[in-house]
Amino acid sequence: MKSISIIGAGPAGIEAASILAQQGIAVTLFEKSSSAMKNVADKTFLFPDFAAASDIVEAMNKKLLNSNITLHCDTEIVALEREGKTSWKLTDAKGMSYYSDLVLIATGYTPFDAHRKEELGYGIYNGVVTSLDMEKMIRYDKIVNSLGEKPRRVVFLQCVGSRDEKSGNHYCSKICCVTAVKQAIELKRCLPDTEAYVFYMDLRMWGQHFEELYRQAQQEYGIRFVRGRISEASGTFDGRVQIKAEDTLMGLPLRMTTDLLVLMVGMEASEGTRCLGKACGIGGEYGFVQSKDPHLNDTATDQEGIFVCGTCKRPMSINDSINDARSAAVTILQAIQ
Amino acid sequence: MxxxxxxxxxxxxxxxxxxxGISVWKYWRWIRSFDKLQRAIIRKNIWSWxxxxxxxxxxxxxxxxxxxxxxxxxxxxxxxxxxxxxxxxxxxxxxxxxxxxxxxxxxxxxxxxxxxxxxxxxxxxxxxxxxxxxxxxxxxxxxxxxxxxxxxxxxxxxxxxxxxxxxxxxxxxxxxxxxxxxxxxxxxxxxxxxxxxxxxxxxxxxxxxxxxxxxxxxxxxxxxxxxxxxxxxxxxxxxxxxRYMHIFTEVFLIYFRQLGVHDSNKKTGYTMFELSACSRCGICIDGCPLNRELGITNVQGVYMLQSIRNLELQRNAEPIAENCLMCDRCVADCPVNLDLSVIRRQVRIKNKAAIDTKQGYSYLNDVQPFNAIGRIAYFGGCMSHLTPDITRSMEIIFEAVGQKYWYMDKDQTICCGRPLLQQGFERQAFELRRKNTEMIVNSKATMLITSCPICYQSFKKEYHLSIPVMHHTEYIDMLVKSGRLKLRKDDRRVSYHDPCELGRGCGIYDEPRNVLRATTTLLKTDQEREKSLCCGFNLGNPLLDLEQQTRIRDAARDNLLAPHPDTIATACPMCKKAFTHADNIPVKDIAEIVAANIIEGSAQ
Incomplete structure (x- = not known):
């Protein structure tokens, strides 16, 4: 019987583990943080149907309750090297080694660090927050400006750290467009009197129901969409944020003062993804890992015995990650038979 | 016998x-075509020692x-x-x-x-x-x-x-x-x-x-x-x-330079002396970042001067002049001390003379004057607006020492004009300089402090203001030396990047280092001071693409990371932005490091 290790207990890692476990195969699952589903747990509601993220976390955690799955939390795999002809050696940050015949990498993404876009003032002005901060505000129903008051205006800015040459990320993070629409609607549901603006380059409403959500946002909630990027943010004496932007449809530069500026941060390859991708020679663009073939063999890699799934390959939504994990599980089943 | x-x-x-015969004829012709200012300087100083x-x-x-x-x-x-x-x-x-x-x-x-x-x-x-x-x-x-x-x-x-x-x-x-x-x-x-x-x-x-x-x-x-x-x-x-014309010409050039003559924005007889004083030794080639990182070996100072001087190669002068970061590394290396960047700018100005952008400066009239008697003026600069941590730190420092100041470009930003001038837009840069000068003179501010080395060089060399102009590193160093600002030393290990415009451009090497030694442990790098490497994101070169800029940046970064610092320090918003995107290592302006290390209540 071949031993299988899965690195990363997010939606992808857990889904693959549970499918394999249901087939009676023993799986070892490694997670660097103290609990599984860390990134999803940061969210409150999920697009496009406003499903509670906690429900998803609970459902996924239930899948871990299988005797064939061994979960090692607080175990960060930092090295992956070939051991003999068919086996792989995994070493964690504490120096412990694990041996496995097949390895599934599901190390996922990390949100773009908004401090790197200093001109947008994150970490400098209290009124500038990221989309993750906004999720927390929505969860605790405490959407407030820097002075703790109800905001009169909230501005969402798309493509922070995605489609941005300067920060080195040319790719689209895929999920931020619809997330901004979702968050703006949630904002309007909580605070109907607050004005909401979304500054965008293009709105990519690629998924089922996304376009309808976008239409609702405009027609039912009165959210205003402005095509243009924000060039810089600065603080005002009363603790608000002044932004400079260009409305590219009107062809005019504009300045606007807002209580909250929400930066829709994109997805970047996580530290684990970068490190393991490099370690076993499957590193691709922008630190993500590369599969063998994007059409026909998207879960195997050039290294025999190494499989990949989820957002360690490219930005993906949660449901796409789960589907990808299932196909990875099938590929692994074929490989061990 | x-x-x-x-x-x-x-x-x-x-x-x-x-x-x-030919030398006398040439020299006579060149001396006759000196411009008015250069002649006046010669007349004034010719009987001096x-x-x-x-x-x-x-x-x-x-x-x-x-x-x-x-x-x-x-x-x-x-x-x-x-x-x-x-x-x-x-x-x-x-x-x-x-x-x-x-x-x-x-x-x-x-x-x-x-x-x-x-x-x-x-x-x-x-x-x-x-x-x-x-x-x-x-x-x-x-x-x-x-x-x-x-x-x-x-x-x-x-x-x-x-x-x-x-x-x-x-x-x-x-x-x-x-x-x-x-x-x-x-x-x-x-x-x-x-x-x-x-x-x-x-x-x-x-x-x-x-x-x-x-x-x-x-x-x-x-x-x-x-x-x-x-x-x-x-x-x-x-x-x-x-090229052997340099043998005699260098002597003349040294004499004129000692008299105080310098190059202007137009090609004059003095420029001809400079062109001929180049011995084409090629020392400028090795240090050039375009050669070191990108393998571009036909645009360095020696080839630019060669193409301006040589009638057959003159059509090359234009593209050669454009392809340069204006980092002044060649100026620092040149054994004849030629004003290579100024000569390059002359060609750019000549190229751009036909482009008319006189329209579009009407917004300058909307900028409100300000009465700043008894205050100093602070000019953040356009690039500092993109790195607000720097300007915020400066405001903290001003407040800590109880200095009244006028943040002159806080809301209504006018560029200092140097980026335009470096690209050859002489008249357009003049418009901006005129307005800024008017603002500063009318405000009656007693001193001008700027956070951006580009603006600093502009205010210092191109504006002819009657008040002192300081970069914030100089100002902080002055505050620390006079005891007005007391700083604590933290346990950061820092390597310092000399910005081109501050170091080679204005000769400010020691003040930033003094401040850093007072607040952190300063590490030595291989290429520093005059030899420091350009960050590649300089506004000088319009032809490089992002990937090429990145390669130049990475070389400079590797030099800074060699002594294993935990922070990269610099004194230029542009360099800061360049390195911020490079790595996960924190990049801090000196003002930020100082603002974080002020001993409370130190102001007197």
Whole structure:
């Protein structure tokens, strides 16, 4: 019987583990943080149907309750090297080694660090927050400006750290467009009197129901969409944020003062993804890992015995990650038979 | 003594006449085309004592090649032996002839002394043997330099140069003439020595060898002297059209520079002196980041000057001038101290003169004046607006020392104009300078502080303000030295990146380091101060794409990361942005480090 290790207990890692476990195969699952589903747990509601993220976390955690799955939390795999002809050696940050015949990498993404876009003032002005901060505000129903008051205006800015040459990320993070629409609607549901603006380059409403959500946002909630990027943010004496932007449809530069500026941060390859991708020679663009073939063999890699799934390959939504994990599980089943 | 004339001196004399005629004509024309300011400066300073340092500098640089020697001993020796050695050959030769013929002699007799004076020991010249040996020693000195020059052509690394200049055909022909002069002189004198037994230790020995193989005869002797004279004549007549024009021009340039003349935004006679003072040594090529990181080897200072000066290459001047980061690394390396960036800017200004963007400056009228009596003015700069942590830190520092200030571009930003000027938009930059000057003068602020080295250089050199202008690192250093600002030292290990515009541009190297030493542990890097590497995101070069900029940036970053710092410090918002995107290591402006380390209540 071949031993299988899965690195990363997010939606992808857990889904693959549970499918394999249901087939009676023993799986070892490694997670660097103290609990599984860390990134999803940061969210409150999920697009496009406003499903509670906690429900998803609970459902996924239930899948871990299988005797064939061994979960090692607080175990960060930092090295992956070939051991003999068919086996792989995994070493964690504490120096412990694990041996496995097949390895599934599901190390996922990390949100773009908004401090790197200093001109947008994150970490400098209290009124500038990221989309993750906004999720927390929505969860605790405490959407407030820097002075703790109800905001009169909230501005969402798309493509922070995605489609941005300067920060080195040319790719689209895929999920931020619809997330901004979702968050703006949630904002309007909580605070109907607050004005909401979304500054965008293009709105990519690629998924089922996304376009309808976008239409609702405009027609039912009165959210205003402005095509243009924000060039810089600065603080005002009363603790608000002044932004400079260009409305590219009107062809005019504009300045606007807002209580909250929400930066829709994109997805970047996580530290684990970068490190393991490099370690076993499957590193691709922008630190993500590369599969063998994007059409026909998207879960195997050039290294025999190494499989990949989820957002360690490219930005993906949660449901796409789960589907990808299932196909990875099938590929692994074929490989061990 | 033979006759004082022989046919073979004619090529030499003709060469000298051509050289003198063309040089005088050229210099006269160039001096006439100095602009008004340059003439006024010359008129004002011409009767001062400044010619004394000029003579010293001309001796040190024109003959001893001191700056090159500091770069590489062997390279310095090569240039010195050719320049100083040949100079001494001429001077000692003249003295020798003067002593041998107290009654006077035609000037060529000093050059061809051994031919015209076959006597070993002329009766009325008791020290003849000493002079003959001295002249041979000098010839040997020059020949050793020539050997090195030939060696450098094959393998330049030992002389401290990775790349050497690709010369034009004219330069190569002239070099051939120059290189043949000294071996021919040795040959001629040796053959004469073989026949007459005159000359010093070297030629007597070689003459003996020639005699023993039987080639010492008057016909061969005459041929050799003729060839020597032709080589001299060829070199002299080609010299005004080749790079060797620098030999005389550098002396003039040093003199004008000592008088206080500097280059302006238009090509003038002074520019012509600079163009001709370039010896095309190619020292500017190795340090250039475009060469080091991108392998672009045809745009450096030497090629720019070559293309401006050479009529056939003039069409290249435009693209060459555009492809430059204006990081001033070549200016720091240039042994002749040429204003390479200013000359480059002249070409850019000429290219852009036709572009009219007079419209679009109406917004300048909306900017509100401000009364800042008793305050200092703070100009963040456009780039600092994109790094708000820097401007916020400066505000914290001003408040900590109780300094009243006027944040002049907080809401309504006017550019300082330098980015436009660097691109060649002279008139447009002037509009912005005019408005900013008006604002500053009318506000009656007592001092101007800026956070951006680009603005700093502009305010300092292009504005002619009557109030002091300081970069914030200078200001903080002043506050710390005077005791107004007390700082604590934290446990950060920092490597400091010298911004081009602050370091090489304005010579501010020590103030930032003083401040960093007061607050952190400052590490040493391999390439710092004058040799610091450009971050690549400079506004100077409009042609580079992001990937190329990134490669230049990465080289600078690797240099900073080599001593394993935990923070990169810099003093320029542009450099900060460049490095922020590079790595996960924190990049901080000095103002940010200072603002985080103020001891509360230190203000007095």
């Amino acid at each position: 033979k006759d004082s004339f022989s046919i073979f001196v004619i090529p030499f004399c003709a060469g000298v006449l051509v050289l003198l 400044r010619f004394l340092p000029a003579i010293w500098e001309a001796f040190r640089e024109g003959l001893l090649h001191w700056r090159i020697t500091k770069k590489n001993l062997l390279l310095g020796y090569m240039h010195r032996s050719l320049a100083f050695g040949w100079f001494l050959l001429i001077v000692v030769g003249a003295v020798q002839a003067r002593l041998a013929y107290p009654d006077g002699h035609p000037f060529w007799m000093a050059i061809f002394y051994n031919y015209f004076e076959p006597e070993c020991h002329p009766v009325d010249f008791p020290r003849a043997a000493f002079f003959a040996n001295l002249m041979d020693g000098l010839l040997l000195y020059v020949l050793s330099g020539l050997m090195l020059a030939m060696f450098k052509k094959v393998w330049s690394r030992p002389l401290g140069m990775k790349r050497t200049t690709r010369h034009t055909l004219m330069d190569r022909v002239t070099k051939l003439a120059l290189w043949s002069i000294f071996p021919l002189r040795l040959l001629s004198e040796a053959v004469t020595a073989g026949i007459n037994g005159n000359g010093g230790f070297l030629v007597t020995w070689l003459g003996g060898v020639f005699d023993s193989i039987g080639i010492s005869n008057p016909a061969f002797e005459y041929t050799c002297w003729m060839l020597y004279s032709v080589a001299l004549g060829t070199f002299f007549s080609l010299m005004p059209f080749s």
